[in-house]
Amino acid sequence: MTRMFSLDGRVAMVTGASRGLGRAMALALAGCGAHVVVNGRNAEGIAATHAAILAAGGAATAMAFDTTDIAAADAAVERIEAELGHLDILVNNAGYGNGRSGSETTNEEWDEIINVDLNACFRLARKASVGMIRRGWGRIINISSVNAHIAREANASYCAAKAGLEGMTRALAVEWGPKGVTVNAIAPGYMMTPDNMATALRVDPVQRERFAQRTALGRWGQGDELDGAVVYLAGNASAYCTGHVLVVDGGMTVKI
Ligand SMILES: NC(=O)c1ccc[n+]([C@@H]2O[C@H](COP(=O)([O-])OP(=O)(O)OC[C@H]3O[C@@H](n4cnc5c(N)ncnc54)[C@H](OP(=O)(O)O)[C@@H]3O)[C@@H](O)[C@H]2O)c1
Numbered sequence: 001m002t003r004m005f006s007l008d009g010r011v012a013m014v015t016g017a018s019r020g021l022g023r024a025m026a027l028a029l030a031g032c033g034a035h036v037v038v039n040g041r042n043a044e045g046i047a048a049t050h051a052a053i054l055a056a057g058g059a060a061t062a063m064a065f066d067t068t069d070i071a072a073a074d075a076a077v078e079r080i081e082a083e084l085g086h087l088d089i090l091v092n093n094a095g096y097g098n099g100r101s102g103s104e105t106t107n108e109e110w111d112e113i114i115n116v117d118l119n120a121c122f123r124l125a126r127k128a129s130v131g132m133i134r135r136g137w138g139r140i141i142n143i144s145s146v147n148a149h150i151a152r153e154a155n156a157s158y159c160a161a162k163a164g165l166e167g168m169t170r171a172l173a174v175e176w177g178p179k180g181v182t183v184n185a186i187a188p189g190y191m192m193t194p195d196n197m198a199t200a201l202r203v204d205p206v207q208r209e210r211f212a213q214r215t216a217l218g219r220w221g222q223g224d225e226l227d228g229a230v231v232y233l234a235g236n237a238s239a240y241c242t243g244h245v246l247v248v249d250g251g252m253t254v255k256i
Contacts, residue, residue: 077127
């Protein structure tokens with residue numbers, strides 16, 4: 001049974017793994033046997049995640065690049081294929097919102113969020129899929145958000161990008177399914193990661209409680225509470241699951 005969740009022999013890349021959810025998922029995938037390529041823009045942050053994986057007995061490679069830099073992202077996938085032999089699992093996690101109201105969002109701000117949360121994920125998936133399709137096995141996991149389904153104020157570009165990411169997930173799943181590549185998404189709720197776009201909500205006691213009470217479980221998620229979902233979607237346990245959005249939100253989107 002545990003073999004179902006083994007990632008022995010697999011190579012995974014997690015974008016945005018220098019901190020937060022990406023770091024936790026990188027450690028979880030490595031803990032199940034994958035060699036994890038740890039990405040982020042900040043070399044110090046990814047070095048810390050890389051060191052944590054090695055300290056836990058796992059295997060990892062640090063690769064700093066900006067996912068919106070098309071040439072750098074393509075080069076990273078080519079380097080993984082050349083140096084590690086194959087890229088089997090891509091976790092498109094790097095992303096953020098800017099908390100700007102729709103009225104105030106400039107064209108440049110809109111484009112930046114769509115670029116990082118949607119365009120960069122498509123380009124990396126397209127590039128990574130080449131080797132996956134050639135080998136007949138691959139897993140692409142896009143990190144969406146409950147904001148693809150439900151909105152809060154000052155978030156239009158982020159909601160649009162994440163909803164687009166889920167549409168893309170379904171379309172690529174249909175296209176690449178016959179070739180052995182599954183494409184799924186995880187839609188987290190509000191998670192306690194150290195410093196991200198939700199920090200302002202989390203440190204304000206009124207907002208913190210408001211968001212906790214919006215969930216069925218009555219609390220925010222912990223930073224490592226996507227680990228089970230990503231390990232499931234990365235391995236053989238999810239072989240018949242594709243085009244799916246796995247919502248991990250403590251029941252926020254099912255509560256009236
Ligand atoms: N935390 C939540 O409550 C929550 C809820 C729903 C969805 N999500 C989604 O989950 C993902 C991770 O969120 P998080 O809370 O862990 O965020 P976070 O703590 O802000 O971490 C974001 C990560 O992405 C990296 N990053 C940002 N832009 C990048 C780029 N262009 N190229 C490469 N790396 C980049 C950052 O590293 P560098 O600064 O070193 O580049 C960092 O490692 C995001 O897609 C977010 O939308 C989070």
